[in-house]
Amino acid sequence: MDNVVKSLSKRLAPAADKPVDRPTREEAEAAVRTLIRWAGDDPDREGLHETPKRVAKAFKELYSGYKDDPHEVLNKIFKEVEGYEDIVLVRDIPFYSHCEHHMVPFHGVAHIGYYPTKGIVGLSKLARLVEVYARRLQTQETMTAQIATALEEALEPRGVAVMIEAEHMCMSMRGVQKAGAITLTSQFTGAFKDNATEQARFLSLVRHGKV
Ligand SMILES: Nc1nc2c(ncn2[C@@H]2O[C@H](COP(=O)(O)OP(=O)(O)OP(=O)(O)O)[C@@H](O)[C@H]2O)c(=O)[nH]1
Numbered sequence: 220m221d222n223v224v225k226s227l228s229k230r231l232a233p234a235a236d237k238p239v240d241r242p243t244r245e246e247a248e249a250a251v252r253t254l255i256r257w258a259g260d261d262p263d264r265e266g267l268h269e270t271p272k273r274v275a276k277a278f279k280e281l282y283s284g285y286k287d288d289p290h291e292v293l294n295k296i297f298k299e300v301e302g303y304e305d306i307v308l309v310r311d312i313p314f315y316s317h318c319e320h321h322m323v324p325f326h327g328v329a330h331i332g333y334y335p336t337k338g339i340v341g342l343s344k345l346a347r348l349v350e351v352y353a354r355r356l357q358t359q360e361t362m363t364a365q366i367a368t369a370l371e372e373a374l375e376p377r378g379v380a381v382m383i384e385a386e387h388m389c390m391s392m393r394g395v396q397k398a399g400a401i402t403l404t405s406q407f408t409g410a411f412k413d414n415a416t417e418q419a420r421f422l423s424l425v426r427h428g429k430v
């Protein structure tokens with residue numbers, strides 16, 4: 220692996236820089252039992268008896284993004300597009316993630332646009348890319364940047380625009396308790412960066428489906 224590929228892999232690798240010392244399933248289940256007791260309940264009562272097992276299993280699904288590789292998601296590029304080089308935009312991609320501060324869900328939609336140069340990716344791959352990063356412990360800002368960087372590196376497009384709109388349960392059902400407050404984040408590269416007209420076009424397509 221040459222240095223360029225190595226540094227690229229590092230940037231797109233799971234959020235943890237060091238290899239993670241994963242516990243055994245038994246240890247994970249014991250931790251859930253402890254949290255049930257911390258919540259004030261009895262992990263041995265009938266209704267909760269199998270809960271640690273279910274939670275450990277659910278974690279595999281909710282945090283499956285750590286085992287997924289964004290390179291693989293974006294590795295098939297279609298070059299035959301008859302010279303198409305205008306914007307490709309998928310909007311309203313729904314996602315569920317968990318904030319890294321409280322491990323409480325945040326959910327919403329992602330909008331992704333890019334101007335192709337060397338080719339296009341299958342549209343579903345844009346949604347898969349969102350999944351890779353959503354199914355990790357996240358901040359909305361990091362997730363937005365990671366999606367833009369992955370596309371930038373895989374497609375070398377003329378520009379990438381990513382916008383995420385989400386509600387954070389840690390702000391709705393606890394803490395400041397502002398249900399319905401929506402956080403917007405965006406990351407623009409290339410033709411979109413520092414270009415108000417391009418950004419306005421992207422936003423208009425996201426909001427109205429037309430310019
Ligand atoms: N910037 C950013 N903040 C987030 C995100 N998800 C959750 N947070 C915030 O993370 C912050 C953590 O703040 P702390 O003061 O360390 O924790 P806390 O005492 O639980 O904060 P409160 O939520 O205000 O009760 C809170 O302000 C959350 O709203 C995110 O995706 N991006």
Ligand SMILES: [Zn+2]
Binds near residue numbers: 319387389390
């Ligand atoms: Zn939070």
